[in-house]
Amino acid sequence: xxxxSIYASPLYRLEKLSRRWGVDxxxxxxxxxxxxxxxxxVRKNVAILDAASKGGRKPEVLITNxxxxxxxxxVVALMGAQLGCEVHLVLHxxxxxxxxxxxxxxxxxxxxxxxxxxxxxxxxxxVRLERASLxxxxxxxxxxxxxxxxxxxxxxxxxxxxxxxxxxxxxxxxGTGGTQAGLLAGVxxxxxxxxxxxxxxxxxxxxxxxxxxxxxxxxxxxxxIHFRDGYRFGGYERHxxxxxxxxxxxxxxxxxxxxxxxxxxxxxxxxxxxxxxxxPPGSMVVFWHTGGLLNLTSMNL
Amino acid sequence: xxxxSIYASPLYRLEKLSRRWGVDxxxxxxxxxxxxxxxxxVRKNVAILDAASKGGRKPEVLITNxxxxxxxxxVVALMGAQLGCEVHLVLHxxxxxxxxxxxxxxxxxxxxxxxxxxxxxxxxxxVRLERASLxxxxxxxxxxxxxxxxxxxxxxxxxxxxxxxxxxxxxxxxGTGGTQAGLLAGVxxxxxxxxxxxxxxxxxxxxxxxxxxxxxxxxxxxxxIHFRDGYRFGGYERHxxxxxxxxxxxxxxxxxxxxxxxxxxxxxxxxxxxxxxxxPPGSMVVFWHTGGLLNLTSMNL
Numbered sequence: 001x002x003x004x005s006i007y008a009s010p011l012y013r014l015e016k017l018s019r020r021w022g023v024d025x026x027x028x029x030x031x032x033x034x035x036x037x038x039x040x041x042v043r044k045n046v047a048i049l050d051a052a053s054k055g056g057r058k059p060e061v062l063i064t065n066x067x068x069x070x071x072x073x074x075v076v077a078l079m080g081a082q083l084g085c086e087v088h089l090v091l092h093x094x095x096x097x098x099x100x101x102x103x104x105x106x107x108x109x110x111x112x113x114x115x116x117x118x119x120x121x122x123x124x125x126x127v128r129l130e131r132a133s134l135x136x137x138x139x140x141x142x143x144x145x146x147x148x149x150x151x152x153x154x155x156x157x158x159x160x161x162x163x164x165x166x167x168x169x170x171x172x173x174x175g176t177g178g179t180q181a182g183l184l185a186g187v188x189x190x191x192x193x194x195x196x197x198x199x200x201x202x203x204x205x206x207x208x209x210x211x212x213x214x215x216x217x218x219x220x221x222x223x224x225i226h227f228r229d230g231y232r233f234g235g236y237e238r239h240x241x242x243x244x245x246x247x248x249x250x251x252x253x254x255x256x257x258x259x260x261x262x263x264x265x266x267x268x269x270x271x272x273x274x275x276x277x278x279x280p281p282g283s284m285v286v287f288w289h290t291g292g293l294l295n296l297t298s299m300n301l
Numbered sequence: 302x303x304x305x306s307i308y309a310s311p312l313y314r315l316e317k318l319s320r321r322w323g324v325d326x327x328x329x330x331x332x333x334x335x336x337x338x339x340x341x342x343v344r345k346n347v348a349i350l351d352a353a354s355k356g357g358r359k360p361e362v363l364i365t366n367x368x369x370x371x372x373x374x375x376v377v378a379l380m381g382a383q384l385g386c387e388v389h390l391v392l393h394x395x396x397x398x399x400x401x402x403x404x405x406x407x408x409x410x411x412x413x414x415x416x417x418x419x420x421x422x423x424x425x426x427x428v429r430l431e432r433a434s435l436x437x438x439x440x441x442x443x444x445x446x447x448x449x450x451x452x453x454x455x456x457x458x459x460x461x462x463x464x465x466x467x468x469x470x471x472x473x474x475x476g477t478g479g480t481q482a483g484l485l486a487g488v489x490x491x492x493x494x495x496x497x498x499x500x501x502x503x504x505x506x507x508x509x510x511x512x513x514x515x516x517x518x519x520x521x522x523x524x525x526i527h528f529r530d531g532y533r534f535g536g537y538e539r540h541x542x543x544x545x546x547x548x549x550x551x552x553x554x555x556x557x558x559x560x561x562x563x564x565x566x567x568x569x570x571x572x573x574x575x576x577x578x579x580x581p582p583g584s585m586v587v588f589w590h591t592g593g594l595l596n597l598t599s600m601n602l
Binding site: 001002003004006008010011012013016026029032034035036037078079081082098099100101102105106109110111163164165167247248251252253254255256257284293294296297298299300301 | 399
C-alpha cells in the first residue's frame with residue numbers, strides 16, 4: 001500500500017470565520033501531523049536528529065530540557081523510544097501528578113528518564129548526564145530545549161513549500177522564535193511577499209525580534225520581523241476568562257481545538273489584527289496551527 | 302488554494318510493530334480526521350445529517366444522547382454549532398466536573414444544552430425535547446445515540462474504498478456495531494476477501510453479532526461476523542493495569558495514542574490474535590483507529 005506522509009499536515013479553509021471576520025482564512029493543521037502526537041516540535045526534532053545522525057554513529061542517548069508539560073519533551077521522548085535511544089528529560093517546574101491528561105503521560109509512557117530540577121540546575125544537569133553517557137562510550141545528542149536550533153528553523157523553512165500558493169499573511173504562535181525564523185526564511189526562499197506575523201506567547205517584542213534575527217540564515221531588516229507582544233495575557237502559560245471564552249467561540253464556529261498557552265493567543269491576536277484593519281479585509285491569511293491540545297487538557301481552569 | 306479533505310484520514314505502516322509482531326501492520330488514523338476533533342463519529346454524523354437535510358428543511362434543532370464523556374455527543378455539538386443549530390444532549394452518568402480534560406469541555410464550549418438524566422429517562426427526555434421544538438415550529442433531527450443508524454453504516458462502507466488495496470484483515474474497536482457493519486458492507490461491495498474483526502469494547506459475542514446483522518444492508522452468514530468479546534476487561538470503560546501498560550508499550554513503539562475505552566482494547570485484541578496464530582504471520586492487517594484521545598485524557602488512573 002502507499003503511505004500517507006507521517007509528517008504532512010492538512011490545509012483547509014475556515015469558512016465560518018472567513019465570513020465572520022471578512023478575510024480569506026485558511027488553517028494549516030500541524031497539530032494533526034500523525035507522528036508522535038503532532039505539533040511543530042515534530043518537524044523540528046526530526047530535522048535535528050537527521051542532522052545529528054549524518055555521517056556519525058547512530059545516536060544512543062538523547063538529552064533535552066523543557067517545562068513540566070513540554071510538547072518538545074514529549075516529542076523527544078517518543079522519537080527516542082521509537083528509535084531505541086535512552087532519553088533523558090531535564091524538566092523545570094513541579095513534577096505533574098500521575099495522570100493521563102497531558103504530555104507527561106506520554107513521556108512517562110515512552111520510558112524516558114525525567115529529572116525535575118530548578119531552572120538554574122538545567123545546564124549542570126545536562127552536562128552531568130552527557131558526561132556519564134560519554135564515559136560509558138555511548139553516542140549522545142543534546143537537543144536544545146524547544147528544538148531551538150538551526151535544523152528546526154530549516155524544517156519550518158521547508159514546510160512553507162507545502163502551501164500551494166502565497167498567502168498575504170501567515171499568523172502563528174511565536175515562542176522562542178524558531179518556528180517564526182523558519183517561516184520567514186521559507187517565504188524568502190520562495191520569493192513570496194507574504195508577511196509572517198508571530199504572536200508572542202511569552203517574550204516582549206524587542207527580545208523576541210532579536211532572537212529571531214539570530215536564528216535567521218540570511219540578513220533581515222528588523223522592521224520586517226512582525227513579532228507582536230500585545231496578546232501575551234500576562235506571560236507564558238497565563239490566560240484569562242476572556243481568552244477561555246474566545247477559544248470556546250472558535251470551537252463553536254469551526255470545531256477546532258485551540259489551547260490557552262500557544263494557539264489560543266495566536267488566534268486571538270489574529271482576530272485583533274483583522275478587527276483593527278492592520279490585516280485588511282479580503283486578505284488571504286494562513287493560520288499555522290502549531291499544536292497543543294495536550295496543553296489544553298492538562299490545564300486547570 | 303486547494304483544501305485537504307476535512308473528512309480524510311492518514312494511512313501508514315507501523316514499522317516497529319510489524320517487525321515485532323511478524324505481520325504487515327498498517328494504521329488508518331480516523332482519530333486525525335480534521336473536523337470536530339475527529340474519530341468515527343464524524344463520518345457517521347456527517348452522513349446522518351446529509352440524509353436528514355435532503356429534500357427537507359435545513360435542520361434547526363439536533364437532539365441526541367450519549368454517556369457523560371461521549372465522543373458522539375461532542376461531534377453532534379460541534380457539528381450543530383457550526384451549522385447554527387440548537388443542540389440538546391441527553392446524557393447519562395454523572396455530570397463531569399468543569400474541566401478542560403475531555404469531550405465535555407468541547408460540547409459545553411459549543412454551547413450545547415446538556416440534560417443529565419438516569420438511563421430510564423433518556424427516551425422520555427428526548428421525546429419531551431422534540432415535542433417542545435416541534436411545537437415552536439422548528440425542524441428537528443433526532444440522531445440516535447452513537448450515530449447508530451443506517452447512514453452511519455453507509456459512511457463506513459464508503460470509507461473502506463479509501464484503502465488502496467485489500468488487506469487480509471481489518472481490526473477495530475467495536476461498540477454497538479455500526480462501524481463494523483459498515484466495514485463489512487464496504488469490503489463486500491468491493492468484492493474483497495478481507496476479514497473484518499471487531500474487538501468488542503462492551504457487549505458479549507452473541508448480542509453483538511445480532512446487532513451487527515440487523516444493521517447490514519445485505520444478508521450475511523452469522524459465522525462471517527468476527528466480533529470478539531474476550532478483550533473487554535470487565536466491560537465498557539473498564540480497564541486494568543495490564544491494559545494501561547499495553548497502551549504504554551504501543552506509545553513507546555509507535556508514538557501513537559490509544560485510549561483505554563476503545564482503541565486500546567482493540568489493539569490488545571489484535572496482538573493476541575496475532576500471538577495465537579489466528580491471524581497468521583505475514584498477513585496484511587489494517588488497524589482502523591476510531592479515535593478517543595479525549596477518552597484517555599478524561600480518565601482517572
